[in-house]
Amino acid sequence: MTTRGRPSPIAWLLAPAALLFVLFFVLPFGVMAAMSVFSGNPVNNPNAFLTTRHYERFVFDTAGIYHDALWATLRIGLITTIISLLIGYPLAHWMARMQSRLGHALVLMAVIAPMLTGIVVRTFAWMTILQDKGVINTLLIQWGLTDKPLPLMYNEFGTIVALVHIYVPFMVLTLTGVIGRIDERLEQAARSLGAGRLRAFVEVTLPLSLPGILAGSLLVFALSISAYVTPSLMGGTDVLTLPMLIAQQVGTSFNPNFAGALGVILLLVSLAIVIAYNRILARLSGEQGLA
Amino acid sequence: MKAVLNKRPFDAGHAAYVTLNGLLLVFLLAPIAIVLVFALNPMPYISFPPVGVSLRWFEKFFASAEFMNALWLSLWIAGCVLVLSILIGGGCALALARGSLPGRPFLTAFFMSPLMLPAILTGLALFQAYLLAGIGRPVWGLILAHTLVAVPYVIRTTLAVLHNFDRRIEEAAAVLGASPVRVFFEVTLPLIRPGVFAGGVFAFIVSFDQFPVSLFLVVPKGETLPVVLFNYMKFDLDGAIAAASMVSILLALSVVLVLERLIGLKAYVKL
Numbered sequence: 001m002t003t004r005g006r007p008s009p010i011a012w013l014l015a016p017a018a019l020l021f022v023l024f025f026v027l028p029f030g031v032m033a034a035m036s037v038f039s040g041n042p043v044n045n046p047n048a049f050l051t052t053r054h055y056e057r058f059v060f061d062t063a064g065i066y067h068d069a070l071w072a073t074l075r076i077g078l079i080t081t082i083i084s085l086l087i088g089y090p091l092a093h094w095m096a097r098m099q100s101r102l103g104h105a106l107v108l109m110a111v112i113a114p115m116l117t118g119i120v121v122r123t124f125a126w127m128t129i130l131q132d133k134g135v136i137n138t139l140l141i142q143w144g145l146t147d148k149p150l151p152l153m154y155n156e157f158g159t160i161v162a163l164v165h166i167y168v169p170f171m172v173l174t175l176t177g178v179i180g181r182i183d184e185r186l187e188q189a190a191r192s193l194g195a196g197r198l199r200a201f202v203e204v205t206l207p208l209s210l211p212g213i214l215a216g217s218l219l220v221f222a223l224s225i226s227a228y229v230t231p232s233l234m235g236g237t238d239v240l241t242l243p244m245l246i247a248q249q250v251g252t253s254f255n256p257n258f259a260g261a262l263g264v265i266l267l268l269v270s271l272a273i274v275i276a277y278n279r280i281l282a283r284l285s286g287e288q289g290l291a
Numbered sequence: 292m293k294a295v296l297n298k299r300p301f302d303a304g305h306a307a308y309v310t311l312n313g314l315l316l317v318f319l320l321a322p323i324a325i326v327l328v329f330a331l332n333p334m335p336y337i338s339f340p341p342v343g344v345s346l347r348w349f350e351k352f353f354a355s356a357e358f359m360n361a362l363w364l365s366l367w368i369a370g371c372v373l374v375l376s377i378l379i380g381g382g383c384a385l386a387l388a389r390g391s392l393p394g395r396p397f398l399t400a401f402f403m404s405p406l407m408l409p410a411i412l413t414g415l416a417l418f419q420a421y422l423l424a425g426i427g428r429p430v431w432g433l434i435l436a437h438t439l440v441a442v443p444y445v446i447r448t449t450l451a452v453l454h455n456f457d458r459r460i461e462e463a464a465a466v467l468g469a470s471p472v473r474v475f476f477e478v479t480l481p482l483i484r485p486g487v488f489a490g491g492v493f494a495f496i497v498s499f500d501q502f503p504v505s506l507f508l509v510v511p512k513g514e515t516l517p518v519v520l521f522n523y524m525k526f527d528l529d530g531a532i533a534a535a536s537m538v539s540i541l542l543a544l545s546v547v548l549v550l551e552r553l554i555g556l557k558a559y560v561k562l
Contacts, residue, residue, distance in 0.1 A: 013390070014382065015382075020435065025404075032420075116496055117536075118539055122323075124533070127524070263412050270412075
């Protein structure tokens, strides 16, 4: 056992990964940050100069859309997170407390199966459900509950519904681990001392699962503020988020420098969340952190 | 004791709890089931309820050169990513677990970080880097980009296996006179193989379904299946998309079964 000695020869196996990560991860993010402070492409344009104008463009927002986009991104992320928590908690609790191994495996499969289905495919599924001629509107009209289709899609509502569906498995998996580690006997003790089931849950299990709630929420928030496919297909012209703005700058405006500045802004928001998430997980599981 | 428990009167609270969770499972799974309904529905546009069963959308999907080119490109890229991420991620996990490296928690978090940062930013950063390097948008660039976001999955599953197996097996082999190289090839490698392979299958799916990383890195006429589907869906919403979705869902499902076979799903619960 050489936990504290010199690295063993097996450490060399890290080299290919280190090379890949330096060349295709660290360096590109450095390039993105550099591009965001240049007026053009510094390699092939000799007139490109250092500038803060891309950040100024965002901060002063004379066009009046960037702050709205940032706010919409955060708002959609927050609502998605809260709903995912409300939906994910009961499922996670059920799974963590399930006695039958088969039942546990089946629910786990049901939670993981959507994760293995691509984002584009799942967004398509929600389009078929929520569009004007979709499943819900057809049924509502058939049953005479409404005359004309409800606007369920091409707005923030549809975007959030699909985002919740896509990211709720992450919430469930994070919470299941934490709830599973809470000793069930604590709740039983509270109940044998006269607390009702609800009170035992609210006063014992819920507070003990708080770190899981926080970690799961941060994860879902980080994922949903960086979503691109779902808001651009489900949001129609109603929704403009930061990732959509970035794609616009690259695709239609071809302004990679401004896209870089927007990228840095989104990166900073995400990094803050990721660091908080890691702190919580590290406190939960000792030194292991993300692994 | 058990008999007493079983004789409990009807418990409304518990019934509500189970019903609620049943409904939540329906919410998770119904959308995927609905895609199958539309893939088999012969109507020219997405409409409900279905009027019959036909394979015309699957025919359209498999007959379309655009979809087929994209499907083969995606499969080819995912295959390369599978091999690369097994080699790179498996080695990295071994080094992390057995290399006595200083700063191990930091290194582990670093190699996991592509999962935590917005994938669309990884795509944007690589797009900028390729632009600055003036190399265009080659397929190998896309493959390596996918490998970057797939490697963490292999590291995670391999670390999980390495974490679980008894180190004394390796030590016993060494005590019995096996050289470190022989211990590695005859003991360690066979033991971690299920974890590495399971991670590789996961890497395949991550690449095959990858959208945000691909978005800025594909060239016109050289788009992967998710990008082609996305572009198609912006203008048209017909059964061909449903059929294409079904094909990728079936691929993913068979992968889940393979995973379950290989190491069980437990390894993925640890996020």
